[in-house]
Amino acid sequence: MSLASAxxxxxxxxxxxxxxxxxxxxxxxxxxxxDVYRLVRRAGVTVADAEDVAQKVFxxxxxxxxxxxxxxxxxxxxxxxxxxxxxxxxxxWRLRRVKQWVVEGVATxxxxxxPDEQYATHQAQDQVAEVLRRMSPKLRExxxxxxxxxxxxxxxxxxxxxxxxxxxxxxxxARAQFGALWQRRHGGAP
Amino acid sequence: MTAPPPxxxxxxxxxxxxxxxxxxQRVVDALAAPRPRRRRxxxxxxxxxxxxxxxxxxxxxxRDGAPPSARPVxxxxxxxxxxAVGEGHASVVGPAEVxxxxxxxxISRGTVETLGAMAIAGPRCEAHVEGSAQVSxxxxxxxxxxxxxxxxxxxxxxxxxxxxxxxxxxxxxAPSAPTAPPAPPAAIDPIDPTPIDAGVPDAETIVAAAPPRxxxxxxxxxxxxxxxxxxxxxxxxxxxxxxxxxxxxxxxxxxxxxxxxxLTAEVAAYRAAVARxxxxxxxxxxxxxxxxxxxxxxxxxxxAELRLIALLGRLGxxxxxxxAARAFLARHPRSARAADVARLLEAP
Numbered sequence: 001m002s003l004a005s006a007x008x009x010x011x012x013x014x015x016x017x018x019x020x021x022x023x024x025x026x027x028x029x030x031x032x033x034x035d036v037y038r039l040v041r042r043a044g045v046t047v048a049d050a051e052d053v054a055q056k057v058f059x060x061x062x063x064x065x066x067x068x069x070x071x072x073x074x075x076x077x078x079x080x081x082x083x084x085x086x087x088x089x090x091x092x093w094r095l096r097r098v099k100q101w102v103v104e105g106v107a108t109x110x111x112x113x114x115p116d117e118q119y120a121t122h123q124a125q126d127q128v129a130e131v132l133r134r135m136s137p138k139l140r141e142x143x144x145x146x147x148x149x150x151x152x153x154x155x156x157x158x159x160x161x162x163x164x165x166x167x168x169x170x171x172x173x174a175r176a177q178f179g180a181l182w183q184r185r186h187g188g189a190p
Numbered sequence: 191m192t193a194p195p196p197x198x199x200x201x202x203x204x205x206x207x208x209x210x211x212x213x214x215q216r217v218v219d220a221l222a223a224p225r226p227r228r229r230r231x232x233x234x235x236x237x238x239x240x241x242x243x244x245x246x247x248x249x250x251x252x253r254d255g256a257p258p259s260a261r262p263v264x265x266x267x268x269x270x271x272x273x274a275v276g277e278g279h280a281s282v283v284g285p286a287e288v289x290x291x292x293x294x295x296x297i298s299r300g301t302v303e304t305l306g307a308m309a310i311a312g313p314r315c316e317a318h319v320e321g322s323a324q325v326s327x328x329x330x331x332x333x334x335x336x337x338x339x340x341x342x343x344x345x346x347x348x349x350x351x352x353x354x355x356x357x358x359x360x361x362x363x364a365p366s367a368p369t370a371p372p373a374p375p376a377a378i379d380p381i382d383p384t385p386i387d388a389g390v391p392d393a394e395t396i397v398a399a400a401p402p403r404x405x406x407x408x409x410x411x412x413x414x415x416x417x418x419x420x421x422x423x424x425x426x427x428x429x430x431x432x433x434x435x436x437x438x439x440x441x442x443x444x445x446x447x448x449x450x451x452x453l454t455a456e457v458a459a460y461r462a463a464v465a466r467x468x469x470x471x472x473x474x475x476x477x478x479x480x481x482x483x484x485x486x487x488x489x490x491x492x493x494a495e496l497r498l499i500a501l502l503g504r505l506g507x508x509x510x511x512x513x514a515a516r517a518f519l520a521r522h523p524r525s526a527r528a529a530d531v532a533r534l535l536e537a538p
Contacts, residue, residue, distance in 0.1 A: 029214060034205050037213075041203040051206075051213050051529065058217045059348035063330075092353060124199035132197075148200055175195075182196055 021065045028074055029058055035075060036082050041125075042148040043086040044132030044140065057085045079145070080159045087137050131181045139174035146171050212532070219524045220346060262289045265300065278306020278320075297327045310334070315350030317343045456481070456488045463494070471505060492522050499531065 033054070040053045060081055071077045132140055145156045146167070153167045160167070265271045265284035273280045273288070275295045282288050286300020294309035294316075295302065304310065307320040312332030319325070321339015325332065331349045334341045341352050459481045467474035478498040485491055495518045502511035515531045522528060 029217075033210050033213070037205045037209060038203045042200045047206070048533070051209055051216075054209075054213050055216050055220070056348075058213065059220055062217070062221060063348055124196070125203065128197050128200050132200075143197070147195070147197055178195075178197070 021062070024065055025058070025062045028061060028078065032075060032078050033058075036078055039079060039082050039144070039149060040086060041129070043083070043090075043144045044129040044135075045086060045089060046126070046129060049089065053085060053089050056089075057082050060085060076155065076159055079149070080161075083141050083145070083159065087141065090133055090137065090140075127186065131178060131185055134181050135174065135177055139170055139177050142167055142170040143174035143178060147175075212529075215523075216529075220348060262287055262298070275304075276306070276308030278304055278308040280304050280308065295325075297325060297332070299327050301326045312350065314347050315343060316345070317341050317350070317352065452485075453489060456485045456490055459484065460490045460494060463497070467497070467501060471501060474501060475505070475507075475510075486521075492518075492525055495522070496527060496531075499534070503534075 036057050037050060037054050040050050040057070041047070045053050057078070061078065064081070068077075132144070135143070141160060142156060145151050145159060146153065151159070153164050153171070156167045156171075157164045162170075263271060263273065263282065265282045265286045265288075267285040269284040271282045271284075273282060273290060273295070275290055276293050280288075280295050281303040283301045283303065286302065287298040288300065288302060289296050289298075294311055295304070296311045298313075302310070302325045304319050304323045304325060305321075307318070309316070309318050310325050311317070312325070312327045313330045315332035315334075317325075317332075317334055319334060319336065319339065319341040322337040323339065323341055324335045324337070326335075327333075332351070334343075334350075334352045336352065336354050340354075343350050343352055463474060463477040463481050466477045475498065478494055478501065481488075481494045482491060482498065485494075488494075495514065499511055499514045499518060502508075502514055512535060515535050518525070518531050519528055519535075525531075
């Protein structure tokens with residue numbers, strides 16, 4: 001999907017009043033909730049946290065609508081917000097793990113997942129998500145947008161605000177890092 | 191033919207049934223939450239302050255144009271300035287701009303490291319922090335990272351975020367209660383390893399947060415009212431753990447004197463239920479129910495219900511636990527732990 005084919009802007013250029021902002025927000029929510037939720041999950045957020053992260057995304061969308069003059073490509077805009085929120089989530093996920101390590105000891109880090117996370121249908125997704133969470137944030141963002149969302153490098157570059165060549169190099173590095181982490185975690189080739 | 195990469199597994203992510211409605215409701219609730227307002231000093235204190243300091247204030251304002259404490263403090267990049275605020279110390283890391291107003295640290299921009307107890311405020315955030323924390327203000331967004339102790343925001347706002355990096359929610363300054371609650375089991379919720387009552391404040395935390403004669407606010411774990419510059423001193427007597435209670439179904443320690451403040455009585459009953467939970471978990475169920483029934487809108491009602499749900503889970507009483515969870519969701523749909531309780535109901 002290209003940015004050019006994205007739906008038209010959903011709001012006028014002038015800053016909206018509160019009621020109009022709510023209406024715009026509701027339209028964005030109804031149209032793109034599934035897209036945001038899937039991107040959240042694909043970016044390595046667990047099922048347990050996905051709704052919390054999606055909630056943060058749409059809260060931020062509501063706040064940003066007050067200051068954003070125009071959203072030309074709503075889905076790309078939402079993706080960019082989602083990527084940032086997920087990145088913050090992962091950053092504090094790491095901090096929480098460090099805290100857990102300090103407080104509860106190293107042994108708890110290797111605990112087995114709760115039974116609900118061991119359903120066969122979710123096992124592969126959880127394994128991929130676990131590796132994604134361990135990746136460098138910049139590389140993870142590119143891998144998720146390019147490989148899982150299947151966006152073109154130009155679209156990824158627009159969302160992340162980096163040059164296209166940077167996206168290409170990061171994509172190459174991301175695949176390598178994912179492969180290395182996957183091999184270390186699960187053995188075998190990715 | 192090469193095998194597909196492992197990440198292809200995440201291409202088939204399904205949106206759970208009901209997720210759209212649940213998230214929407216939570217966002218709408220968060221947006222409908224009241225906006226931060228400036229706390230008004232009690233009339234008595236205002237009157238005393240006016241009578242005692244009016245002349246001095248007039249002199250100061252006439253001479254300097256503003257009270258000294260309200261002067262902005264601008265800290266250049268790479269510099270660090272220490273300030274005494276409230277009952278603590280703030281270290282302002284440049285570039286930053288802050289001012290101390292009425293004993294509260296108002297941060298216009300930048301990062302401040304706090305130690306001790308003080309009130310802090312950002313553009314859309316008011317909070318009371320105790321312990322060690324870092325407060326960052328960028329634009330309208332305020333982020334409070336708590337490393338030790340606790341932080342309470344006055345009102346929930348999407349641009350006012352508190353990140354708890356402490357090991358336990360109880361404040362370090364709280365005295366060690368003789369009736370400390372038992373450690374919760376490892377897994378009440380099979381999905382979320384965090385116990386359902388994790389983060390539920392103990393009685394001392396609530397007492398420390400609430401002024402002695404304040405009207406008990408509707409509590410939410412993430413946003414109880416802060417007590418700005420007031421000593422956390424309501425020393426309610428410890429519960430009689432070893433004293434036999436006449437009846438399990440009665441409130442554990444009903445106030446004996448009619449003049450007892452309702453919040454004090456509620457805290458005492460809460461403490462007694464915590465003590466009973468440690469001594470006899472089975473009878474503690476009735477004790478918690480008594481607290482909930484007696485103070486359904488009390489400051490500790492939400493915490494008491496979470497404790498009851500957790501206790502029922504520990505005792506393996508699945509059906510009553512589900513009933514209590516449903517009641518909790520009905521009464522506290524905007525609770526910070528509502529999602530955890532809902533997951534509890536969804537668990538097989």
